[in-house]
Amino acid sequence: MAATLPKMKDVAELAGVSIKTVSRVLNNEPHVQHAVRERVQDAVSSLGYVPSKSARSLRGSRSYSINMICHSDRSNYINAIQFGAVMACQKRGYQLTISLVDTFEDKSVAEVKAAFERITTHPKPDGMLLVAPLANNPIVGQALEELGMRVVRIGPAGVTDNDMRVAIDERQAAFEMTEHLLDLGHTRIGFVRGKENQAATEERFLGYKAALLARGISMDSKWVRKGQFKFRSGVAAAEKLFELDQPVTAIFASNDDMAAGVMMVANRQGIKVPEDLSIVGFDDSEIAENMWPMLTTVRQPLQQFGEVAALKLIESLGQPVSPDTAPTILPHQMVIRKSASKPRSAAT
Amino acid sequence: MAATLPKMKDVAELAGVSIKTVSRVLNNEPHVQHAVRERVQDAVSSLGYVPSKSARSLRGSRSYSINMICHSDRSNYINAIQFGAVMACQKRGYQLTISLVDTFEDKSVAEVKAAFERITTHPKPDGMLLVAPLANNPIVGQALEELGMRVVRIGPAGVTDNDMRVAIDERQAAFEMTEHLLDLGHTRIGFVRGKENQAATEERFLGYKAALLARGISMDSKWVRKGQFKFRSGVAAAEKLFELDQPVTAIFASNDDMAAGVMMVANRQGIKVPEDLSIVGFDDSEIAENMWPMLTTVRQPLQQFGEVAALKLIESLGQPVSPDTAPTILPHQMVIRKSASKPRSAAT
């Protein structure tokens, strides 16, 4: 281990220039001759010099850290994203810091701002990663805007979507999953909604509805149950769905946890999956492989969400953000496992 | 939003002292009169002053950040711990940063050191949180020690345990869980081990063994299967265990994921839980409630692990670390749900 880390002064001496010139090279500022720039870069790499983030951020500009908010209701969803974000940060010499906030339900802009003010100082992160559903909280959005924070959001947008954002086309994905069931021969397909007031809930539902419509099947509102994106709500929804006079032959739960709940009730009631009932989910979270039969679902590239979002954020720093950037839509993927098959009626 | 954040100078002026005195108060240094100290503290809180971490760390001492390593194999275990750590950091004005390292299997000390050297600069964290199994990797330990990093470990120790560490008494917990099964009337109890070379695997097994011994039951090695702490390995273990000529009436899987695997096989083979087979797990992870019947298990206070470890780390900074600190043992908790009951034979 070197006795002391090399400083900019050392680089300057080795390259035979002033420290300011070194600073210019490191920050890609103009007005440095090509030859000088190269000499400095050689000196930097031969000394293994890394600029001190503390000094840089003290001086007022960047902090070389970005912050990811995690709310108290942590889930696998966020974890995978965080993993990707750390990877991207590490590649670019940034640090990912984690902060914790409450859900900000029924909070005023001023309160939210105060909370973020504490988080966003010392060092003030250069930007923030906001994950759905927090990403779509208008109060949080306004507070952060007033604080001048650069933000990249992750997850489906509500109505507006002219912000920096990374997501999949949830509606299309739900459409395809419903089509999959339809292709298998199902015509009576149940649907378990997610938590209300989350963009994903409506998007996925709209995809389901559109797919039925496209095949000329008129949706029966009895097929649709509310849910909370939680295992328990899948259980509750399944119990109701199984009581129908004319039961559905397939259930599309709008996330995997709820699908697991549905599956559990089926197992408990002796309903054979997939022979008597097809079940599909959404997310491809870990639980999808930890049930029997393994769950057919839609994979969201969560880790990639984090990676792409962090990169997008880092690259946007410095540039002014255009008022209407389009969201980055990443490809989703159908994951066909064993929980959905032809309905019994069609099998004959 | 204040036009500019208050600085130490502002506090000093308000309190009518020099900035150095303010600094002393903030750092709990001696040689400040009680009255002055209070005046300064009032000024600090009335201005809402927060010291600048950049300036502090530039000045050479602390960075006011601690780093938590997450390896590529993330799990719920780590997430819950991280959550607690963030909370504690936030309370103490520290930032938690996350870094990513590979598993360091078959790496030399020099390689590991190089990897950490990159992570631990700019800003150099004041300390690190290491979670099992990384916490017990001797190469990592040596590398970090050579880098002069203060470390707090989380999870059960292997042989040595005179380091700063937070854990539960895993052996005792497994002992109690086995006793629970014994108390219910089981005498033939299967056990699914975890991943080899992890301290938890052996500790939990020893607890199981000791409990049998204490009741004068001689353990049959056919009851014990290897596992990997993964759902799949629970499945594999269960399949073998069910083939026994004289089958076990209860299975203690040494974590919940494996217990879920066991449960799945039971369901699939029409074995009624808990009537025909009791199943218990370890960890009380989310999945424990997401199965049917809900899993009886041992709760590790994971979030508290993170909190206590971070606090312990922060408080140890400055002090020299005594060469043989005892680990902090947190209480575990039996979580009795529905997956274990009297064996059929005993019920009659």
Place this chain on the structure above:
DNA sequence: ATCATATTTGACAGCGCTGTCAAAAAGATA
């Protein structure tokens, strides 16, 4: 060759804080 202009470079201050060291105030002793 001369002057005006554009480009490249460097000197220097200072970001907010803490360590050093010396000055001031308080207490102890004769």
Place this chain on the structure above:
DNA sequence: TATCTTTTTGACAGCGCTGTCAAATATGAT
């Protein structure tokens, strides 16, 4: 009261870097 010791306080430098602004150098037009 005078002197010495201990405690409390403050002045100031400087951590490593970047912004400002002026100096040096190169380029172009006459």
